[in-house]
Structure formats: structure tokens, C-alpha cells
Amino acid sequence: MELGALNCVARTPRCSDCPLATQCRWLLAGFPDNAGPVRRPQAFAGTDRQVRGLLMAVLRESPAPVPAGDLDVVWPKAAQRARALDGLVADGLVDPLPDGRFALPGVVTR
Numbered sequence: 013m014e015l016g017a018l019n020c021v022a023r024t025p026r027c028s029d030c031p032l033a034t035q036c037r038w039l040l041a042g043f044p045d046n047a048g049p050v051r052r053p054q055a056f057a058g059t060d061r062q063v064r065g066l067l068m069a070v071l072r073e074s075p076a077p078v079p080a081g082d083l084d085v086v087w088p089k090a091a092q093r094a095r096a097l098d099g100l101v102a103d104g105l106v107d108p109l110p111d112g113r114f115a116l117p118g119v120v121t122r
């Protein structure tokens with residue numbers, strides 16, 4: 013069961029349907045406010061994660077391997093773009109081909 017996704021969601025927990033309701037310390041305490049540190053949502057804009065996503069989108073949308081130049085246009089900062097691409101290659105999500113193009117793993121090269 014995906015308790016966190018289905019019942020114990022942050023804004024509106026569905027405690028009446030929760031199998032842990034009789035044991036839940038937060039419910040039994042009357043839903044006290046969080047006394048701990050506030051978690052800030054992680055920024056996305058401008059991160060390597062965003063660049064990785066943009067690079068992957070180019071590769072996903074292409075029926076064939078793409079030249080590096082097609083990847084260069086997705087992000088203006090060359091060092092960050094290279095770092096993101098290197099990370100994708102290291103993670104096995106992108107294959108660098110001998111001819112300098114890039115492809116998703118398993119894409120047939122021509």
C-alpha cells in the first residue's frame with residue numbers, strides 16, 4: 013500500500029481510511045503543528061536536474077542519434093550542460109557514440 017501517497021498526504025491526510033489511525037502518534041496527539049525545521053521545496057529552475065531533463069527530452073524526441081550541436085542549444089551554460097550530459101552518460105541513460113553523436117541506450121544507429 014502506498015500509504016504516503018494515498019492516505020497520509022501533507023495537506024489533507026485521510027485519517028478515517030488509514031490503517032494506522034489507532035497507532036498514529038500525530039493523530040492521537042491531535043495534529044500538533046510541526047515543531048521541527050520547515051522543509052523548503054527544492055529549487056528546480058537552473059539546476060542540473062533541469063538541464064538533464066532538457067537533454068533527455070531532445071534524445072527522446074529524436075528518432076535517431078543526435079549530434080552534440082542539437083544538445084548544445086538546450087542550455088546556454090556550456091559547463092553546466094557538459095556536466096549534466098556527463099552525468100547522464102555516467103548513469104547509463106545516454107550513450108555517446110563513436111561518431112560524436114548521442115543516443116538513448118538501445119537506439120539503433122545509422
Ligand code: SF4
Nearest residue numbers: 020025027030033036
Ligand atoms: S492516521 Fe496518521 S498516518 Fe494515517 S493518514 Fe492520518 S496522519 Fe497519516
